Amino acid sequence: MKAFLFALVGLSLSASVLAAEGDDNQMENVYASQLCHIVSTEKKTSDLDTYTAKMKSQLAASQSSSAVEKPEFNEETAQEVISAWLELGDDERAQLRHNQQQCEQTVMTQFQQQD
Structure with a gap:
């Protein structure tokens, strides 16, 4: 089951990265x-x-499964997004763990407020 989930995530990330190129x-x-x-x-x-x-x-794993060249991992940007997550309260993070779409929206809102 985990292998299937990771494969699905890899495909999802590949599609996301391609769209972001x-x-x-x-x-x-x-x-x-x-x-x-x-x-x-x-x-x-x-x-x-x-x-x-x-x-x-995760990004490296998704890149190795495809022949299409993808953007390199930008550690600074990734850490800014992570910081947005870490700035949220414990209760909010606990709720967002169960709703990926809401999690993404909340993290991006918090990230944009950092600027």
């Missing part, structure tokens, strides 16, 4: 999506470095 601002949405997928399986909040490593690993 050539548009740096769209990578923020890809990172928010990746992050919300990661947090949906955790019981407690991790730290910036852990989330960054997991996102980088």
Whole structure:
């Protein structure tokens, strides 16, 4: 079941990355999506470095499964998106772990408020 889920996530990330190619601002949405997928399986909040490593690993895995060249992982942008997640309260994060679409929207709203 986990292998199927990771394959599905890889395909989803590949499609997201392809849609974002050539548009740096769209990578923020890809990172928010990746992050919300990661947090949906955790019981407690991790730290910036852990989330960054997991996102980088997911993107690398999705890139190796396709011959199409994709944008490189932008650690700075990814960490800004992660910081938006970490700024949310514990109760809000707990609720968002169960709703990926709402998670993505909330993280992006928080990210945009950081600017």
